[in-house]
Amino acid sequence: xxxxxxxxxxxxxxxxxxxGRRIVALALYESRLRWRVAETISQQIAGQQVRRTGxxxxxxxxxxxxxxxxxxxxxxxxxxxxxxxxxxxLHDHFDLLLDSGVTLRFNxxxxxxxxxxxxQNPNEHPLLARLAPEPFDAAFNAEYLWGVTxxxxxxxxxxxxxxxxxxxxxxxYASEALFRARVKPRRQARTLTRKEVAKLTRAVRDVLNxxxxxxxxxLRDYVDADGNPGYFRQKLYVYERAGKPCRVCAKPIRQIxxxxxxxxxxxxxQK
Ligand SMILES: [Zn+2]
Numbered sequence: 001x002x003x004x005x006x007x008x009x010x011x012x013x014x015x016x017x018x019x020g021r022r023i024v025a026l027a028l029y030e031s032r033l034r035w036r037v038a039e040t041i042s043q044q045i046a047g048q049q050v051r052r053t054g055x056x057x058x059x060x061x062x063x064x065x066x067x068x069x070x071x072x073x074x075x076x077x078x079x080x081x082x083x084x085x086x087x088x089x090l091h092d093h094f095d096l097l098l099d100s101g102v103t104l105r106f107n108x109x110x111x112x113x114x115x116x117x118x119x120q121n122p123n124e125h126p127l128l129a130r131l132a133p134e135p136f137d138a139a140f141n142a143e144y145l146w147g148v149t150x151x152x153x154x155x156x157x158x159x160x161x162x163x164x165x166x167x168x169x170x171x172x173y174a175s176e177a178l179f180r181a182r183v184k185p186r187r188q189a190r191t192l193t194r195k196e197v198a199k200l201t202r203a204v205r206d207v208l209n210x211x212x213x214x215x216x217x218x219l220r221d222y223v224d225a226d227g228n229p230g231y232f233r234q235k236l237y238v239y240e241r242a243g244k245p246c247r248v249c250a251k252p253i254r255q256i257x258x259x260x261x262x263x264x265x266x267x268x269x270q271k
Contacts, residue, residue, distance in 0.1 A: 002073040004134070004168035005211035005232070007058045010079055012212075014104060017081045018050045018062065022099040030093040034074055034114045037094070041117045045069070050098075056128050057167040062096075067119040069096075070127060074112030080105050134168045135204045142198040149189040149197060156192060157185035158259050160204065169204055172239045173211065175264045177203040179237045184270045185263045186256070210235060238264035 002010070026042040045064060054061035060079070062069040073079070084095070084103040094115065096104040106113065118125050133139040148165050149156070159165060160174040169177070178185050180203035183196050192200070214232045237247050242255035246266040256263050 001075050001170070002058065002077065003170035003173065003211075004058060005173075005208055005215055007060055007073060008055055008212045009215035010073070011053050011055050011060050014060075014079060014081055015053045017100070017102055018098060018104065019052055020050065021102075022047060022049050023064070024097040024099055027095040027097060028093070029088070029095075030111070032111065033093065033108065034072070034112050035116070037115045038117065041069075041115070044117055044119075054122075056123065057131050057134055057163075059128060061122055063122075067117055068122040070114075070116040070118065070122060070125060071106070072114040072127075074108055074110065074114065076110040077106060077108035077113035080107070132163060132165050132167050135166060135208055140166055140201070140204075142194070142201045145201050146194060146197045149192055152189040154189055155186050155258055156183060156189045156200075157263055159189045160200075161259070161261075166204075168208070171261050171263075172236070173204070173207050175239050176207045176237060179264075179266060179270060180207060182270050184267075185258065185265050238266060240264065 023045050025046050028037055028039065028042065031037040031039065044067070048064040048066055051063045051065065054063060058072060060071045060073070062071065071079070082103055082105050084097055084101055086103075086105070088105075089107070091107050091109045092105055093108055093111070093113075094106050098104070106115070116125065116127065122128060133144065149159065152159060154162075157174050157178060160169045160177065161171065175185065177200060181196060181200040183192065183200060211232045214235065238253050241253045241264060243252050245251065246253055246269060249266065249268045251266060251268040253264055254267050256265075
């Protein structure tokens with residue numbers, strides 16, 4: 001599943017191809033995505049120039065002269081930059097055709113992705129308005145994490161993955177951040193010390209930044225968003241390394257299940 005770093009990598013990959021270009025049309029082949037794509041979008045956006053791209057949580061924002069496109073990759077979506085005449089393949093659901101002769105083509109086998117257009121402030125769109133802070137927001141800081149952990153008995157790893165408290169910290173990144181902060185994933189959130197909370201706040205940002213940097217240098221124009229962290233995998237300390245020696249202390253990495261998701265940690269490095 002595309003996580004925050006893959007969406008940001010996608011944004012960086014498409015940015016130089018779309019900014020300053022005019023939209024010729026939206027060619028919609030399948031409107032039944034997670035929510036039905038409005039057939040009127042094409043008329044609304046044709047002729048508009050792309051001002052900039054942005055991202056909020058896992059939504060890619062394409063800002064036009066008169067409004068903003070909100071695109072979500074869902075569980076299996078990917079966006080590619082292609083010459084417009086490239087033949088379509090199975091699960092290609094729409095083309096955003098640009099005046100450069102290039103298209104942004106959306107492919108999504110499971111159809112959990114989505115496309116919306118708004119002429120209002122996108123941050124006030126119902127899909128975005130109530131999202132929790134994300135790791136790169138100034139609002140996500142040690143003070144905030146300290147506050148939300150104080151009365152919660154839930155395991156710290158599950159708190160990190162609770163999107164009503166912080167958005168964009170997926171399963172891989174939660175395990176990796178906890179390793180870097182040297183905190184065991186099953187610890188009750190409220191037992192973390194101030195120092196651990198501060199370390200964890202930094203670790204969450206660092207691990208996402210690293211994933212974005214690595215993804216951004218390896219994926220380039222063909223932006224594959226199947227959730228495979230690609231080269232980032234070589235930099236993982238614990239994720240999917242059960243039984244393998246810890247890169248710090250050489251003891252075997254352990255795997256447990258929390259909330260139906262696999263968690264990986266080092267029983268010796270993490271307290
Ligand atoms: Zn270790």
